[in-house]
Structure formats: C-alpha cells, structure tokens
Amino acid sequence: MGIAERKEKQKLEVRKLILDASMKLFVEEGFDNVSIRRIADLIEYSPTTVYLYFKDKDEIFFNLHEVGFLKMLENSKELDAIENPLQRLHKMGENYLRFGMENPEYYDLMFIQRAPMKKLKEMGCDWENGDAALTRLKATVSECMEKGLIAKTDPDLLSMSIWSMVHGLVALAIRDRLDKFLPDGAQLLPIMNYSVDWLVGTLALGAGTVFPKPTI
Amino acid sequence: MGIAERKEKQKLEVRKLILDASMKLFVEEGFDNVSIRRIADLIEYSPTTVYLYFKDKDEIFFNLHEVGFLKMLENSKELDAIENPLQRLHKMGENYLRFGMENPEYYDLMFIQRAPMKKLKEMGCDWENGDAALTRLKATVSECMEKGLIAKTDPDLLSMSIWSMVHGLVALAIRDRLDKFLPDGAQLLPIMNYSVDWLVGTLALGAGTVFPKPTI
DNA sequence: TTGGAATATTAACAGTGTTAAGTAAATTTG
DNA sequence: CAAATTTACTTAACACTGTTAATATTCCAA
Numbered sequence: 001m002g003i004a005e006r007k008e009k010q011k012l013e014v015r016k017l018i019l020d021a022s023m024k025l026f027v028e029e030g031f032d033n034v035s036i037r038r039i040a041d042l043i044e045y046s047p048t049t050v051y052l053y054f055k056d057k058d059e060i061f062f063n064l065h066e067v068g069f070l071k072m073l074e075n076s077k078e079l080d081a082i083e084n085p086l087q088r089l090h091k092m093g094e095n096y097l098r099f100g101m102e103n104p105e106y107y108d109l110m111f112i113q114r115a116p117m118k119k120l121k122e123m124g125c126d127w128e129n130g131d132a133a134l135t136r137l138k139a140t141v142s143e144c145m146e147k148g149l150i151a152k153t154d155p156d157l158l159s160m161s162i163w164s165m166v167h168g169l170v171a172l173a174i175r176d177r178l179d180k181f182l183p184d185g186a187q188l189l190p191i192m193n194y195s196v197d198w199l200v201g202t203l204a205l206g207a208g209t210v211f212p213k214p215t216i
Numbered sequence: 217m218g219i220a221e222r223k224e225k226q227k228l229e230v231r232k233l234i235l236d237a238s239m240k241l242f243v244e245e246g247f248d249n250v251s252i253r254r255i256a257d258l259i260e261y262s263p264t265t266v267y268l269y270f271k272d273k274d275e276i277f278f279n280l281h282e283v284g285f286l287k288m289l290e291n292s293k294e295l296d297a298i299e300n301p302l303q304r305l306h307k308m309g310e311n312y313l314r315f316g317m318e319n320p321e322y323y324d325l326m327f328i329q330r331a332p333m334k335k336l337k338e339m340g341c342d343w344e345n346g347d348a349a350l351t352r353l354k355a356t357v358s359e360c361m362e363k364g365l366i367a368k369t370d371p372d373l374l375s376m377s378i379w380s381m382v383h384g385l386v387a388l389a390i391r392d393r394l395d396k397f398l399p400d401g402a403q404l405l406p407i408m409n410y411s412v413d414w415l416v417g418t419l420a421l422g423a424g425t426v427f428p429k430p431t432i
Numbered sequence: 433t434t435g436g437a438a439t440a441t442t443a444a445c446a447g448t449g450t451t452a453a454g455t456a457a458a459t460t461t462g
Numbered sequence: 463c464a465a466a467t468t469t470a471c472t473t474a475a476c477a478c479t480g481t482t483a484a485t486a487t488t489c490c491a492a
Contacts, residue, residue, distance in 0.1 A: 007469085035448060046472050048451085057449070112328065117392040127396045134397060153414065160397070161381060161411040168384025169376075176333040180343045181350060181376070195377040198369065202418060251479060262441050264482085273480070 015053050017043045019067065022060050027105045031113070058115040065116035068106030069129035072099050085143035086150065086204060092140065093166050093196035100170030101189050107174060111167060137163060150203040162199065169195060231269050233259045235283065238276050242321050247329070274331040281332035284322030285345035288315050301359035302366065302420060308356065309382050309412035316386030317405050323386060353379060366419040378415065385411060 021042040025034045036057060040047040054060050076095050082088040100107040109116060110129075120127055138159045144150045169192045172178045178188060237258040241250045252273060256263040270276050292311050298304040316323040325332060326345075336343055354375045360366045385408045388394045394404060 036450085037448075047449090048473085049471055051450075052470070111388070111393060112391055114391060121392075127393075130393060130396065156397075157407070157410055157414060160385075160394075160407075161414055164384030164388060164411065165377060165381040166384070167388055168380030168382070171387045172327070172380060172383055175328055175330060177327060177343075177346060178376075180346065181372075191373070191376075194373055195380065198373060198377055252481085253479075263480090264442085265440055267481075268439065 011053070014043075014045075018050055018053055018060065019063055023064055023067070023105070026064070031105075031108070058119050061109055061113065061115040062119035064106070065109040065113070066129060068103070068110045069133070071103065071106060072110070072133075075099050084149075085140050085147060086200065089140050089144060089162075089203075090196060090200045092137065093162070093200065094193060096166045097170060097189060097192050097196065100166075101173065101192075104174040107170060112171060112175075134159065134163065144203075148205065150205055165195065165199060227269070230259075230261075234266055234269055234276065235279055239280055239283070239321070242280070247321075247324070274335045277325055277329065277331040278335040280322070281325040281329075282345060284319070284326045285349070287319065287322060288326070288349075291315050300365075301356050301363060302416065305356050305360060305378075305419075306412060306416045308353065309378070309416065310409055312382045313386060313405060313408050313412065316382075317389065317408075320390040323390060327383060328387060328391075350375060350379065360419075364421065366421055381411065381415060 018039060021039045022034055024042065025038055034057075036050050037047045039060075040050055050060075054063070075098070076092070079088055079091055079095070082091055117127070138155055141150075141159045141162070142155045145152045145155060169178070173188050173192065178192075182188065182191065234255060237255045238250055240258065241254055250273075252266050253263045255276075256266055266276075270279070291314070292308070295304055295307055295311070298307055333343070354371055357366075357375045357378070358371045361368045361371060385394075389404050389408065394408075398404065398407065
C-alpha cells in the first residue's frame with residue numbers, strides 16, 4: 001500500500017503546514033489575529049481547506065498546546081541528571097519560569113487559554129500532558145520528603161502550591177500584571193527566579209543546600 | 217445649572233446600563249459572547265449608541281475591571297479589624313481565593329484579560345487598583361516581619377511570591393486546569409484554602425498562631 | 433421661533449467562523 | 463484503456479463581529 005502511505009504522509013505535511021502557520025501568526029500577531037483566512041493565505045490554500053484537516057479552530061489550538069508540552073519537555077532533559085531532588089526541584093522551577101517567559105504564546109495555550117481544555121472535554125479525554133507534568137513534580141517533591149530534605153506534608157498539596165506559585169508568576173508576567181511593580185527597565189525573569197530561590201530555601205530543612213536569601 | 221446636572225446624571229445612568237448589560241452577558245454567556253450588538257439589544261438602544269458612552273469595547277472591559285476591584289475591596293472590609301498581622305495575612309489569602317472563585321468573570325478581567333492593561337497603557341496611567349492591592353499586602357507582610365511573626369526577608373519579594381501563589385491557584389482553577397487533579401466531585405475552594413494554611417503555617421515563626429497541617 | 437448642540441439611528445465596510453454545493457484531479461474498478 | 467468513484471480543493475454564502483460616516487431626531491438657549 002505505497003500510495004495510501006504517501007497520501008498519509010502528504011496529509012500530515014499539510015497538517016503541519018497549518019499548525020506552523022497558525023503558530024507563526026499567534027506569535028507574531030497575537031491570539032486575536034489568528035484567523036482561518038489568514039492561516040489559509042499563509043499556506044496558499046482556500047480557507048475551507050483548513051476544515052479538511054481540523055474540525056474547527058479550537059482543534060488547531062489544542063494541537064498547538066500539545067506541541068507546547070513537547071517543547072517544554074525538551075527544555076527539561078537536563079533535569080534527569082540531577083541526583084539531589086531538592087536541587088532538581090529548584091531547577092524545575094527555574095526551567096518552568098524560563099520556558100514561560102521565552103515562549104509566552106505556548107504557555108498561554110498550555111495553561112491559560114480555554115480552547116484546549118474545551119476540546120479536551122469535547123473529546124472526553126484526560127489532560128495527559130498536564131497530568132504527566134504534575135506527576136513529575138510530585139515525584140520530586142515526594143523524593144525530597146523521603147530523603148528528609150524538606151518537611152513532610154501532603155505531597156499532592158505541596159506540589160499544587162509550588163505549581164501555583166510558579167504559574168502565578170508567569171501568568172501575571174505574560175498578562176502584563178507584574179511589570180508595573182518593577183523598577184524601570186528591570187528584567188522580570190531574574191526577580192521571578194528569586195521567588196523560586198526563596199521558596200526552595202524556605203522548604204529546605206538542612207543546611208546542605210545553599211540558596212542565598214535574595215533581595216530585589 | 218439644574219439642567220446640566222440632570223443631563224450629567226442621565227449620561228451616567230446610561231453608562232451604568234451599558235456596564236450592567238455587559239457584565240450580565242459576560243457572566244451568563246462568557247467573554248466571547250459579549251458583543252456590542254447584544255449589549256445594545258439588552259438595553260434597547262442601537263449598537264452605535266454604545267460608542268457615544270465608551271470609545272470602544274476595551275473601554276467597557278476596563279471599566280468592568282474597575283468595578284471588580286471595588287467589589288473585591290468591599291469583600292475585604294473585615295480585614296481592618298484583625299489586629300494580628302499574620303492572622304490578617306491568612307484571612308487576606310482566604311478572601312482573595314473566595315473572591316476569585318465566586319466572581320470568576322471579574323477576576324478574569326482584573327488579573328487575566330489583556331484588554332484592561334491595554335487600555336491602561338493607552339491612557340498612560342498607572343494601574344492604581346492593582347497598585348493599591350499589592351501595597352496593602354506588602355504592609356501586612358512588613359508588619360509581620362516587624363513583629364517577629366515571620367522571618368525577615370525582602371518584603372516586596374515575599375509579597376510578590378504570596379500573591380503569585382494565590383493568583384496561580386485561582387487562575388488555574390477558573391481556566392479549568394485544577395479540576396482535573398481533584399477527586400471526583402471534590403470542592404476546589406477548600407483544597408485551595410489548605411494551600412494558604414500551608415503557606416502561612418510555613419512562614420510563621422512562633423507557635424502562637426495555630427494552623428493545622430492539612431492533608432488533601 | 434430659530435439655531436445649534438446633544439443624542440440616537442440607519443447604512444455600510446471590512447473582517448470573522450463555518451457550512452453547502454460544486455469542480456477538478458487522482459485512484460480504483462470493470 | 464475507459465468508466466466510476468473517491469479524494470482534494472474551491473467558490474459562494476450565512477450569520478455574525480467591531481467600528482465609522484452620514485443622517486435624523488430631540489432638547490435647550492438665545
């Protein structure tokens with residue numbers, strides 16, 4: 001079935017063309033300016049062709065949200081090499097902030113926009129990507145507790161709290177709520193990183209891991 | 217100038233009519249379904265009349281965002297009566313979460329939607345509402361440090377971290393990212409409150425203030 | 433009573449997501 | 463190989479959207 005195979009491949013190619021064009025528009029012109037017609041213009045097809053590859057606009061955004069998770073995972077490969085779970089936790093926080101600030105559009109789709117979750121519900125699926133990410137966080141938090149590096153509490157609750165803090169930072173930042181409280185021209189990311197330093201430093205029990213108490 | 221006065225009053229009345237109708241649509245049908253034409257239908261004016269009272273749609277959302285801050289402030293009157301700043305901090309967190317979960321549409325406009333900040337930039341103004349709120353938080357955090365209730369660090373940094381955590385919780389919750397990690401049918405707010413308990417409990421130095429270590 | 437300002441409306445422009453119907457090319461079938 | 467059928471794509475249209483220009487109506491002051 002060489003023909004069916006080739007056709008399959010071509011179909012995937014056009015799909016990718018559409019996704020790439022959508023993201024290009026999203027990154028360069030913002031969510032509101034991603035229209036089916038402009039996507040179609042970019043890939044030089046008619047607008048209705050897009051509907052042969054995606055059921056509707058939300059399905060495009062759902063797929064981009066998945067690409068975002070892949071990208072984030074790639075950004076976190078180095079984590080596995082870190083033996084000390086507390087240091088790993090610290091690095092996880094730093095990576096999360098950096099990914100969000102460097103890829104605000106992907107971050108938006110992954111954790112802020114409603115469209116992907118709407119699609120998920122429509123499909124009756126779980127949020128596998130988010131699930132996996134939180135599971136990794138929980139594992140590291142649990143390991144910290146087991147090794148006596150941080151105080152023992154409910155690991156699920158603590159993981160949710162940690163996630164909320166870093167998400168809160170990125171969400172406020174990329175929706176223009178943080179810059180207003182910063183000295184003129186100051187970089188946002190370094191200051192957000194201090195928050196991670198502070199959190200991990202506060203969690204840490206022993207004096208083994210050193211995180212300087214920072215000041216803005 | 218009795219007539220001018222009455223006209224002024226009438227003008228304000230129609231403005232309020234528009235804002236109320238907008239919010240009604242926003243609450244009942246979601247952000248995307250608030251259109252100028254539907255607002256006009258609701259108040260039984262023609263669509264273009266709306267433009268005599270607001271420059272554009274974003275200006276309506278900006279005004280609603282301000283109404284939200286008023287509402288939030290009202291919800292926080294009881295705070296002034298709490299002498300112990302650590303207890304006050306705890307209550308601030310609880311109030312913030314409750315306000316966000318009970319008024320997700322207002323919260324969205326205040327801390328997530330881009331429109332209000334865009335308008336602010338256009339007007340060249342500061343974000344007075346957000347500024348005032350963070351200032352109140354900072355004052356309480358500082359008071360806690362002065363009275364030796366929590367460890368001394370940079371109060372600005374700690375305030376930002378605290379805010380980020382509660383914002384993160386609400387933002388994830390109202391954008392449907394948290395329910396997926398909850399036992400079926402579990403209430404979100406009580407669990408989010410545990411996070412505040414944990415945070416304040418972790419910050420607290422003395423044994424004077426009792427917050428039970430919770431488990432989900 | 434007339435003139436002008438304030439208020440409201442109609443009509444229109446350029447854009448949106450999406451669907452139904454029609455066309456042309458590629459592939460399978462007889 | 464030719465006919466039939468499937469696949470890929472397009473044109474035209476519907477019902478919306480925010481917003482502006484031009485027009486009509488109402489109201490108050492001179």
